[in-house]
Amino acid sequence: MLKIVDVCTRVEGHGKVKIYLDNKNEEITQATFEIEAYRGFEHILKHKKLCDLPKIISRICGLCHASQSIASCKTIENIYGIEPSEQSILVRKLLMTGELIKSHSLHFFFQAFPDLLRIFNIHQKILSPYAIIKNYPQLTTIFFELIKIGNEIDKIFGGRSVHPITVIPGGVIYNPSKKNITLARKYFQKVLMNLEVVIERFIELFSKKIPPEEFMIPNPIFLGMHNHGIFDRYSGILGFKEDNKKITNFIEKNYTNYFNKDIDLNGIDFSIGNNILVGPLARNHIVESYDIEEVSNFLSVFDKTWYKNILFTNFIRLLEMYVETFKALELLNDPLVNKNESLLSLTNIKNMDGIGVVEAPRGILLHHYHLNKENSIDQIKLFIATEINIPLINHMITNYAQKLYEKTDIDTIKKEIQLIIRAFDPCISCATH
Amino acid sequence: MKPKILISSLTGCSGCISTLLSLDIFPQFLERTKIIYFPFIMDVEEIEECDIALIEGCVSEDSQVNLLKKIRKQTKKVYSIGTCAGFGGILSLSKKRIAEPVSKYIEIDGVIPGCPPPSKLLGNCLIKLIENREIDVDIPKKNLCATCPLRGEAEENFQTKITQINPNPEEIIPVEEDTECFLKRGILCLGPITRDGCEHVCIKEGLPCEGCMGPVSKSFFSNTINFISLIHLSKKIRNYDGIFYRFSKPTFKR
Numbered sequence: 150m151l152k153i154v155d156v157c158t159r160v161e162g163h164g165k166v167k168i169y170l171d172n173k174n175e176e177i178t179q180a181t182f183e184i185e186a187y188r189g190f191e192h193i194l195k196h197k198k199l200c201d202l203p204k205i206i207s208r209i210c211g212l213c214h215a216s217q218s219i220a221s222c223k224t225i226e227n228i229y230g231i232e233p234s235e236q237s238i239l240v241r242k243l244l245m246t247g248e249l250i251k252s253h254s255l256h257f258f259f260q261a262f263p264d265l266l267r268i269f270n271i272h273q274k275i276l277s278p279y280a281i282i283k284n285y286p287q288l289t290t291i292f293f294e295l296i297k298i299g300n301e302i303d304k305i306f307g308g309r310s311v312h313p314i315t316v317i318p319g320g321v322i323y324n325p326s327k328k329n330i331t332l333a334r335k336y337f338q339k340v341l342m343n344l345e346v347v348i349e350r351f352i353e354l355f356s357k358k359i360p361p362e363e364f365m366i367p368n369p370i371f372l373g374m375h376n377h378g379i380f381d382r383y384s385g386i387l388g389f390k391e392d393n394k395k396i397t398n399f400i401e402k403n404y405t406n407y408f409n410k411d412i413d414l415n416g417i418d419f420s421i422g423n424n425i426l427v428g429p430l431a432r433n434h435i436v437e438s439y440d441i442e443e444v445s446n447f448l449s450v451f452d453k454t455w456y457k458n459i460l461f462t463n464f465i466r467l468l469e470m471y472v473e474t475f476k477a478l479e480l481l482n483d484p485l486v487n488k489n490e491s492l493l494s495l496t497n498i499k500n501m502d503g504i505g506v507v508e509a510p511r512g513i514l515l516h517h518y519h520l521n522k523e524n525s526i527d528q529i530k531l532f533i534a535t536e537i538n539i540p541l542i543n544h545m546i547t548n549y550a551q552k553l554y555e556k557t558d559i560d561t562i563k564k565e566i567q568l569i570i571r572a573f574d575p576c577i578s579c580a581t582h
Numbered sequence: 583m584k585p586k587i588l589i590s591s592l593t594g595c596s597g598c599i600s601t602l603l604s605l606d607i608f609p610q611f612l613e614r615t616k617i618i619y620f621p622f623i624m625d626v627e628e629i630e631e632c633d634i635a636l637i638e639g640c641v642s643e644d645s646q647v648n649l650l651k652k653i654r655k656q657t658k659k660v661y662s663i664g665t666c667a668g669f670g671g672i673l674s675l676s677k678k679r680i681a682e683p684v685s686k687y688i689e690i691d692g693v694i695p696g697c698p699p700p701s702k703l704l705g706n707c708l709i710k711l712i713e714n715r716e717i718d719v720d721i722p723k724k725n726l727c728a729t730c731p732l733r734g735e736a737e738e739n740f741q742t743k744i745t746q747i748n749p750n751p752e753e754i755i756p757v758e759e760d761t762e763c764f765l766k767r768g769i770l771c772l773g774p775i776t777r778d779g780c781e782h783v784c785i786k787e788g789l790p791c792e793g794c795m796g797p798v799s800k801s802f803f804s805n806t807i808n809f810i811s812l813i814h815l816s817k818k819i820r821n822y823d824g825i826f827y828r829f830s831k832p833t834f835k836r
């Protein structure tokens with residue numbers, strides 16, 4: 150059996166594609182996206198003080214650090230049976246929006262956009278950032294600005310742009326000044342203006358095209374969070390659904406009815422089926438509404454062939470940034486955002502199991518901590534979006550590789566299947582927690 | 583001639599790289615250099631000759647050592663970006679995996695510290711590097727106490743009883759003019775053994791230093807011993823893992 154290996158580029162972290170051939174080299178038996186070098190956070194975190202967890206956990210990922218710390222705080226708050234103040238929740242949401250803007254923009258500009266140009270035959274050879282800058286100066290300026298603003302927003306609300314300081318179990322220790330609220334408002338307004346341009350550009354470039362079939366997701370089961378049907382990445386319930394079927398809702402506490410993991414083995418076991426998808430496109434199928442009128446207009450431009458195509462995720466990413474920025478501006482107008490509230494004390498442990506969930510930029514992020522009799526953490530399980538998507542990625546790249554092998558050589562295949570991988574925006578740091 | 587740049591990640595979280603990409607000066611940095619290897623944002627194959635290499639992440643696997651040696655051979659100057667690459671970083675907490683600084687395997691020309699490095703610091707360093715000037719931030723000059731906004735005059739026979747490593751949420755107070763040093767309040771602060779440069783972001787929010795900027799001097803180990811000898815740690819804290827080596831592995835080498 151022959152095995153061909155290639156290193157993935159333009160993804161976050163170190164991943165490899167492996168292509169396995171049968172004995173006669175006549176058929177591809179399997180193609181896989183593999184991540185190695187697990188760091189073992191689930192072991193490192195055992196018996197750490199609860200207050201230390203969010204700070205250590207955020208170091209799992211420099212792109213979804215805020216989601217990681219916030220999921221951790223929600224889990225700890227569940228252990229103490231407390232609810233943070235409204236003010237804390239507003240600041241946490243603003244922080245998550247900054248993170249989303251930066252993470253989605255980085256992926257779109259450096260990783261997805263060059264691929265889209267190639268897939269739709271607009272530009273074949275735009276592979277280095279220098280080439281995009283040269284050919285798309287306006288988009289370049291816009292994206293550099295979006296990335297920078299995302300970073301600045303997190304600096305304002307997190308105290309530091311990566312690995313937030315302000316988010317602690319029980320709430321947040323930050324109360325924005327009038328000056329910072331004004332500054333944040335200016336930033337968000339700028340983001341909205343920029344996104345309008347980008348969304349129009351996207352529609353103009355791609356909406357009339359037919360997305361290639363190999364990027365269609367075969368029989369997906371979408372998994373995501375929603376708040377009474379409305380898009381919300383901080384609070385709500387979980388739901389999964391197959392295409393055109395009814396949604397099954399459940400609360401995070403009952404997650405083991407649907408999935409679980411053994412931390413010493415790779416991967417997550419699902420009892421609801423294969424081909425689970427989390428992330429922006431899954432959220433798009435799970436939520437009934439983004440609660441903003443323009444969004445339905447934007448979406449209606451694309452015909453149905455796009456809806457289950459993983460390339461559509463790129464458009465949904467732009468929409469999500471738009472929606473959250475819009476909502477962030479509303480949050481900033483809420484008088485509660487800088488209301489002085491005292492922090493909750495962490496005194497009485499109510500539950501020996503804590504479970505907390507948020508929607509990180511790349512999808513569901515669920516933490517589960519278990520305490521022993523001495524109230525010390527003896528088991529930690531982290532369910533991370535990229536880990537959930539990997540079986541589906543492997544399924545799709547195997548299909549595509551097999552199809553391509555009928556007409557082209559292995560070297561081309563190993564590059565081609567990376568287009569699918571990148572469309573998922575895998576975060577290898579997270580997946581190798 | 584524009585300097586040729588290589589940017590590579592080992593085992594880390596990409597937080598340093600994402601900080602770099604969001605710098606004010608990043609567009610300028612792109613324009614004034616020629617990036618020849620940066621897998622995060624471009625398709626690349628082989629490592630070629632270049633002027634400056636920036637490395638993020640700690641060394642936790644053999645294959646990374648080979649990569650580093652290759653980079654060293656092809657590069658005029660190599661810098662560690664962030665506390666992982668500089669001192670081992672957060673994985674120092676692991677009992678199972680190795681987490682070593684880049685400098686353990688190859689000679690480096692400097693460290694730009696922080697987890698991640700503060701944007702201003704990183705931006706200034708990068709500009710200096712492309713102008714072929716020395717960056718001197720890697721020479722630890724001061725500890726965090728030297729410029730701390732909290733009140734804590736040095737006292738003779740400074741002895742303090744430390745009972746907490748984190749203030750309880752309800753005790754977190756915003757810093758005011760006469761807020762006292764954490765150590766005097768019985769809360770452990772790693773300021774004395776941590777290098778300056780973070781602008782006291784945690785302390786200003788009412789939280790003690792945890793040491794993410796890395797050790798203040800090369801003799802981290804003896805410095806830490808000295809520090810511990812000056813304070814009285816409660817038994818519970820003494821038995822708690824990973825306070826002093828959360829971001830740096832002590833080296834026992836003499």
Ligand code: SF4
Nearest residue numbers: 594597664665666697
């Ligand atoms: S130093 Fe900190 S920010 Fe940089 S890679 Fe390591 S953990 Fe991430």
Ligand code: SF4
Nearest residue numbers: 727730763764771773
């Ligand atoms: S120990 Fe901490 S709080 Fe005290 S002076 Fe040093 S840095 Fe400031």
